[in-house]
Amino acid sequence: MTTALAARRLVAAATKRQARLALQHVRSHHPDPMSPKMTKGWKAALKEADIPTTMADKETAHALEMGLPGASSIEDKTIPTFSRGELPHFAGINTFLKAPYVEDARNVGDYDATVVGVPFDGGCTYRAGTRFGPQGIRRISALYTPYNYEKGIDLRESMTLCDAGDIFTIPANLEKSFDQISNGIAHIASTGTMPIILGGDHSIGFPTVRGIASVTTKNIGIIHVDRHADIQEKDLDERMHTTPYFHATNLPNVNPKESGLFLQANLVQIGIGGWQVPRPAVPIMVERETNIFTMDDIEHLGIEKVAEMALELAWDGCDAVYMSYDIDSIEAAFVPGTGWPEPGGLLPREALKLVGLVAKEGLCGMEVVEVSPPYDHADITSLMALRIVVDALGAMVSHGTMGNHKSIIDKEFTPF
Ligand SMILES: [Mn+2]
Numbered sequence: 001m002t003t004a005l006a007a008r009r010l011v012a013a014a015t016k017r018q019a020r021l022a023l024q025h026v027r028s029h030h031p032d033p034m035s036p037k038m039t040k041g042w043k044a045a046l047k048e049a050d051i052p053t054t055m056a057d058k059e060t061a062h063a064l065e066m067g068l069p070g071a072s073s074i075e076d077k078t079i080p081t082f083s084r085g086e087l088p089h090f091a092g093i094n095t096f097l098k099a100p101y102v103e104d105a106r107n108v109g110d111y112d113a114t115v116v117g118v119p120f121d122g123g124c125t126y127r128a129g130t131r132f133g134p135q136g137i138r139r140i141s142a143l144y145t146p147y148n149y150e151k152g153i154d155l156r157e158s159m160t161l162c163d164a165g166d167i168f169t170i171p172a173n174l175e176k177s178f179d180q181i182s183n184g185i186a187h188i189a190s191t192g193t194m195p196i197i198l199g200g201d202h203s204i205g206f207p208t209v210r211g212i213a214s215v216t217t218k219n220i221g222i223i224h225v226d227r228h229a230d231i232q233e234k235d236l237d238e239r240m241h242t243t244p245y246f247h248a249t250n251l252p253n254v255n256p257k258e259s260g261l262f263l264q265a266n267l268v269q270i271g272i273g274g275w276q277v278p279r280p281a282v283p284i285m286v287e288r289e290t291n292i293f294t295m296d297d298i299e300h301l302g303i304e305k306v307a308e309m310a311l312e313l314a315w316d317g318c319d320a321v322y323m324s325y326d327i328d329s330i331e332a333a334f335v336p337g338t339g340w341p342e343p344g345g346l347l348p349r350e351a352l353k354l355v356g357l358v359a360k361e362g363l364c365g366m367e368v369v370e371v372s373p374p375y376d377h378a379d380i381t382s383l384m385a386l387r388i389v390v391d392a393l394g395a396m397v398s399h400g401t402m403g404n405h406k407s408i409i410d411k412e413f414t415p416f
Pocket residue numbers: 202226227228326328329340370
């Protein structure tokens with residue numbers, strides 16, 4: 001027998017075997033051979049064709065104009081010589097999502113949302129390093145496209161985003177840094193653009209909200225996701241990252257309700273628990289009736305229910321809601337690059353679900369805090385923080401609530 005004939009017989013035998021196996025594996029319980037077309041995955045695929053590429057085309061043309069035509073051997077004539085815009089993902093000067101850098105801070109109002117870094121770790125009571133948080137999040141954001149397959153949206157086509165760089169913080173001085181931060185955030189908010197703040201430790205949670213609250217007469221509710229309560233008056237004799245919600249809920253328009261003996265804060269605290277909640281925080285939580293959901297509550301009620309209750313409580317008597325997201329609310333295994341890691345928190349899928357549900361009703365601003373790149377591994381903590389931001393934006397764009405907060409800005413910017 002020739003080698004060729006032997007090979008043909010082997011192939012024939014293999015084909016028969018495969019046919020036999022295929023018959024054995026017919027799934028009788030499968031409801032409908034066409035049902036894969038019923039999945040969200042398939043529907044999302046179809047949706048892509050409906051999304052315009054107007055802004056992407058504009059960006060490509062701009063990149064070519066700025067970066068000069070590519071070498072003659074490059075077949076794709078949209079590729080410039082100097083990388084400009086999104087591609088390649090590993091190249092370029094790294095703003096957040098490679099959004100335009102707005103050097104003249106007076107121009108942030110030209111955009112729907114403005115990313116601003118607050119590189120500050122003077123409020124850390126254990127591990128520092130969050131001064132590198134904004135850089136860490138920006139660096140890994142180069143990985144992302146503005147398109148989300150499942151949501152069927154492309155941020156580039158449905159909103160405008162810029163990066164205003166960082167606030168000039170004063171490393172050794174909390175109070176001066178707070179004033180700088182409030183100044184910056186008040187300016188950003190006063191222009192009508194939505195501030196997206198990349199922390200920084202959580203001490204910035206007070207001056208960020210103070211900045212927004214200063215340009216409106218309306219009431220602001222806060223949804224605070226964290227493993228820690230962050231509501232004692234002082235820690236180590238200063239307004240450290242364990243204290244922002246004591247001071248934020250002292251602001252007149254962040255604490256609008258009076259119920260009985262107590263001033264009831266429009267603060268909702270989600271994910272609180274474990275062995276790191278300082279006891280001095282707890283009586284304040286009780287006194288101000290902050291609305292507390294532990295991980296057990298989340299397990300018992302489910303993420304959807306918790307989000308629904310949080311929205312109801314935060315919006316009650318308020319005209320806008322701010323979201324403060326502490327990355328340490330997520331299970332420590334997923335966010336090693338943070339100051340006070342605590343096991344037993346949210347899983348990434350739960351966190352993203354929660355953020356999407358909270359943001360869909362619109363936010364007047366948001367922050368992601370406590371990312372400490374020096375303690376991170378393979379950028380995973382920064383990546384998670386990036387997802388929190390883009391998922392919030394995605395939810396707002398999907399639900400048409402981006403820009404809704406503009407109506408509350410009714411006071412002129414007054415410097416701190
Ligand atoms: Mn925390």
